[in-house]
Amino acid sequence: MAKLQDQAHGQADDGGWAEPRATALLVLADGTVLEGTGVGALGEAPGEVCFNTAMTGYQEILTDPSYAGQIVTFTFPHIGNVGVNDEDVETINMAASSGVRGVILHTAVTDPSNYRSSRHFDLWLKARGIVGLTGIDTRALTALIRQKGMPNAIIAHDPSGSFDVEALKRQAAALPSMDGLDLVPMVTTAQRFDWDETSWAWSKGFGRQEAPKRHVVAIDYGVKRNILRLLADRECKVTVVPATATAEDILALRPDGVFLSNGPGDPAATGEYSVPVIRALLDEKIPTFGICLGHQMMALAVGAKTAKMHQGHHGANHPVKDFTTDKVEIVSMNHGFAVDRDSLPANARETHVSLFDGSNCGIALTDRPAFSVQHHPEASPGPQDSHYLFDRFVQLMDDNKR
Structure with missing residues (x-):
C-alpha cells in the first residue's frame, strides 16, 4: 500500500511509535492502493477517477450531474474551507442520490470561514452520500492519471480502518469502462417542469423571470441550474x-428554441435514444443550442463521431479559441469524451478549439440554425468569458421569428 508521507505517527500499545491506521482507501483497478483519512459518507463507492484543477466552486462541482459515476480529485489543496450553502447547488434533482461517487482531497477539511456558509463540508458530504478521502499526495495521483488515463477505482471509508483490501481490488478490477455507459437516466428529471429563476445578485439573491419573450425547451441530460438561470x-x-421526451412531445410545446444540456456518460450510449429526437428537431430547423453532452450528441445527430479522452478536461482555467471572433477565452470544462473533428460532415463548421490539446470545442451547422460548444459557458464555477453564447442563442431565435 502507498503510505502517507505527511501523516502523524501515533503511540503503539507497547509504548513505541506506530503508523496510524488508515480510515479510507482508494483502490485502483490495477491494484494500486492509496491510504488516507476518511471524510464524508461511510462505506464504499465505485467510480472513474478524474482530477479537477479549479481553485473555487467545489460545491458546484460536486453537485454537477455531469460527474455522475466519477470520483473527483481536487488538485487545489484547500477544499471545504468556506463550507457549503443552499445557493451554490447545481443539480436540479435534489431528491436523487449524488451523481458524484467520491471526492479525494490533499488537506484535511477545516471549519468553514465564510459568511455565506450554512453547513460544514464534512456534514454536507455525509448528507449527500459522497465518500471522501484526505491526506494523500493529490499531485502524484494527478500525474498518474495524466500518464495512464482515468482509472476505475473503489473509494472506501471505515472509521475502524478495517478493510478487505483483496476484495476491494477484485471489485475495482471488475468495474466496467465508462465507454458504452448511459448514465443520464440516473440524473435526468422524471417529469416536465417550468423554470423561471434568474441569476444571483449581490444582496438580493436570485430573481424571477416575469415577462418572457421567448420559449425555450431544455432537454435535461443532467442540466445545471445556472444554465437555466442564464x-x-x-x-x-x-x-x-x-x-x-420525444420530438413530438417537444414540438407540441411550440418552442422558439431547443437547448441540449450537459450530462454524464458516453454520448454514443445516450445517443441511441436521444440522437433520433435531436435529428428530428434539427430537421424542423428550430434554433438549437447544445453544451457538453448536448454538443457531443448534436455532432452525433449530423453524422460525426465521439471518442473517449485519455484524461478528460476538468477545471475552470481552460483556454479555448473562438474562430468566429478570433478571441481566446478562459472557460470551465468537464468532459471525458470529445467530438472527433475529422468525422464532422461538410455542414458542421468547427467554431471552437481547445488550446491545451487541440480537441474540438464547438460546431455550428451551416444549413440549420444550430450550434454547440464542448465547454461550460455558464461557468459555476469558472470565468464568465463565454456568457455571450447565450446571447448568440437568443439572437438565433429572434432571427428565426422574423
Missing part, C-alpha cells in the same frame, strides 16, 4: 423536459 435572464420562458 436563459431566464434573457427573457426566456424555460420548460425542462426529461431526456426521454
Whole structure:
C-alpha cells in the first residue's frame, strides 16, 4: 500500500511509535492502493477517477450531474474551507442520490470561514452520500492519471480502518469502462417542469423571470441550474423536459428554441435514444443550442463521431479559441469524451478549439440554425468569458421569428 508521507505517527500499545491506521482507501483497478483519512459518507463507492484543477466552486462541482459515476480529485489543496450553502447547488434533482461517487482531497477539511456558509463540508458530504478521502499526495495521483488515463477505482471509508483490501481490488478490477455507459437516466428529471429563476445578485439573491419573450425547451441530460438561470435572464420562458421526451412531445410545446444540456456518460450510449429526437428537431430547423453532452450528441445527430479522452478536461482555467471572433477565452470544462473533428460532415463548421490539446470545442451547422460548444459557458464555477453564447442563442431565435 502507498503510505502517507505527511501523516502523524501515533503511540503503539507497547509504548513505541506506530503508523496510524488508515480510515479510507482508494483502490485502483490495477491494484494500486492509496491510504488516507476518511471524510464524508461511510462505506464504499465505485467510480472513474478524474482530477479537477479549479481553485473555487467545489460545491458546484460536486453537485454537477455531469460527474455522475466519477470520483473527483481536487488538485487545489484547500477544499471545504468556506463550507457549503443552499445557493451554490447545481443539480436540479435534489431528491436523487449524488451523481458524484467520491471526492479525494490533499488537506484535511477545516471549519468553514465564510459568511455565506450554512453547513460544514464534512456534514454536507455525509448528507449527500459522497465518500471522501484526505491526506494523500493529490499531485502524484494527478500525474498518474495524466500518464495512464482515468482509472476505475473503489473509494472506501471505515472509521475502524478495517478493510478487505483483496476484495476491494477484485471489485475495482471488475468495474466496467465508462465507454458504452448511459448514465443520464440516473440524473435526468422524471417529469416536465417550468423554470423561471434568474441569476444571483449581490444582496438580493436570485430573481424571477416575469415577462418572457421567448420559449425555450431544455432537454435535461443532467442540466445545471445556472444554465437555466442564464436563459431566464434573457427573457426566456424555460420548460425542462426529461431526456426521454420525444420530438413530438417537444414540438407540441411550440418552442422558439431547443437547448441540449450537459450530462454524464458516453454520448454514443445516450445517443441511441436521444440522437433520433435531436435529428428530428434539427430537421424542423428550430434554433438549437447544445453544451457538453448536448454538443457531443448534436455532432452525433449530423453524422460525426465521439471518442473517449485519455484524461478528460476538468477545471475552470481552460483556454479555448473562438474562430468566429478570433478571441481566446478562459472557460470551465468537464468532459471525458470529445467530438472527433475529422468525422464532422461538410455542414458542421468547427467554431471552437481547445488550446491545451487541440480537441474540438464547438460546431455550428451551416444549413440549420444550430450550434454547440464542448465547454461550460455558464461557468459555476469558472470565468464568465463565454456568457455571450447565450446571447448568440437568443439572437438565433429572434432571427428565426422574423
